[in-house]
Amino acid sequence: MKTRTAAMEVRTMANRYATQLQFCRTRSPISHSLAQNIHAHMTASGFRPRGHILNRLIDIYCKCSNLTYGRKLFDEIPEPDIVARTTMISAYSAAGNLKLARAIFSATPLSMRDTVFYNAMITCCSHNNDGFAAIQIFRDMKRVGVRPDDFTLSSVLCALGLIVDDEKQCQQMHCAVVKFGLGLITSVLNSLVSVYVKCASSSLGLSSSGSLMGSARKVFDEMVEKDELSWTTIITGYVKSNDLVAANEFLDGMTEKLGIVWNAIISGYVHHGCCQEAVQTFRKMLSKGVPQDEFTYTSFISACINGGFFQLGRQLHCYILRTEVQPTPDFSLSVNNALVTLYYKCGKIDTAREIFNKMSIRDVVSWNAILSGYVETKRTEDAKSFFSEIPERNLLTWTIMISCLAQNGCGEEALKLFNQMRSEGFEPCDYAFAGAIISCAVLGALMHGRQLHAQLIRLGHDTSLSAGNALITMYARCGVVEAAELAFLTMPYIDSVSWNALIAALAQHGRGLEALELFEQMLKEDIQPDRITFLTILSACSHAGLVREGRHHFDSMFSSYGVSPGEDHYTRMIDMLCRAGNFSEARSLIDSMPFEPGAPIWEALLAGCRTHGNMDLGIEAAERLFELRPQHDGTYILLSNMYAHVGQWDNVAKVRKLMRERGIKKEPGCSWIEVENNVHVFLVDDTKHPRVQAVYKYLEKLGLKMRKLGYVPDTKFVLHDMESEEHKEYALSTHSEKLAVVFGLLNLPQGATIRVFKNLRICGDCHNFFKFMSRVVKREIVVRDGKRFHHFRHGECSCGNYW
DNA sequence: ATAGGGTTAG
Structure with a gap:
């Protein structure tokens, strides 16, 4: 009597738990925490879940959050039934782990396997892009006599869609569908249509594409339901076969008000860059009374962003606020995410942030959108602190932050983050690699960059456009132009960024004429030059003293290519004209500018005046700079150097006094060199580096040899480093770039090229010194300064002393 | 327990 009551009680409890678990149907954190509560209650009341209740629990754990824990529960079952096994296979399918799914499949005795079990395994294979394996399982299934059903055929057709390449295969499957007696089942016919469609879009551009869509359409037209x-x-x-006309006709012939179909075409238009058409379709949808949902709105917002219709986007925002009084959580989340993107892309990052702050649910997309907003508006500090607050980061979160740091010159920090990301188990994508590679470009870390290049190949990212472009820049900025050219030549696809990168590489290395030739080549290949292209071209002309060519390209950039010159383009022109001593033309160019000259313009002018000793104009430029950015050290240095150039030492002293009074510190010069995968940094007069004493010793020895060849220290360059004024000549010998080069001579293999990097411009005395040194030590010395490269070889420099 | 379409972050 008593035992019967207990058994009955267990049964009632089981029923109650089963009912409760019915509520955890969606794959959401809410389902998961609910299931956890129910599970905890079972444990507390001594109820041991078995059978279908345990299977349900495993299913929820696996799909909502904790696959490992789900598997643990599964392993505790003494003899798991076919339902439990099927659950595990579909969990691994969703997690992308084909291997573990297969292991469970193989460990299941043949006698247990049923249709649903096979179906799950077939689906798992196609979800993991192995169409052939899926079809093999289907064959096994037929061989052992398990009857395929409509689900089986749908899944197999989906697998076929992955590997299909001609119409014959589609027709064969069509026959198979009829043979299995499934020729009238809507779901199966849908999958069949989808195979024809996939075949059509994979043969894009071929004549068969149209006829395949015709066959798809025929199956569709003959469908009863x-x-x-x-x-x-x-x-x-x-849409996928680029036939938007047919898509529209098809839409017009549709009497049902199916929002999802309209959504498909709107997003299709957006992906094809037809934003205007997307907007029109949205309006048509509205006028026909087709219900709209979050998918409609997000696609529409995307059309506004890509088409630049920001006002329209804001109107939609108001419309949504008016009409959606009680939005579902899913609706709010995705629409708000799209709105956040809309606002930050039209420059209203603060409005975007307000929306974000008000959101009751946020996901990783929301966080990433705001992060990108800070990155795009160059608010690096905000990006950094926001990044540290992000609760759940995905691959994209890391990638955005890494490339942000890399683009803003924080190479070391970016690489640190890249490694941290890997240690947290994320495998970097090509964009993340691009960020890390650009960091190496910033740092001049050639060996590290090469290692990343090797990893890129190993992980199969070597065909990536963004990574390839990063490699061009990295090799160029590390001083190996040939490797940059090779990277460019071996890329399977290139874009204007690739061209720009290689043109810039040649320009930085003083190969101005080749840079211009490459530009001509780019035009021949019908690549549209952009504002960066012209920026690079003008730098190339400036560095190489090609004034006539520079003037020509500047004049034609707008008239022939529609790129209107910005302040940065004017700055390059002023720089070029002033270097060439053409001050009157520079002056009239400034007067003709359609905007007020800003600090970069005056700075270029001042730098030119310093080179040529043009006092009046130089002083005027300096005065403007003092008004525009009084705290900037560069102006004081340039001005004082200008006075020194003509021997006005009292004025030099005045400028220095002014600097002291205003509390302005010169950015200290520092140079670095990579030796055996470590970066060694040297400051002026360095005492911190552990091996610097040997450097001083060798430097002295070399100095004697060089003096015999005619080297004479030029003391006026001491003024680059105000802090060492007392020991002019001694100070010269301890400029950071000299220390780094000599460190390289002592520590790099015989004959290896010395590559040194400096944060500021190279000093004139050092420039002369390295020319002599390249003769004495008989090897190539490459120095990258803040602006460009100098290749010292056989007593000459590639810049032709023109920098 | 198993299939199939439309969205938002570089």
């Missing part, structure tokens, strides 16, 4: 999916499959087929 069509559902939402049937319509959507056809319309996305037309």
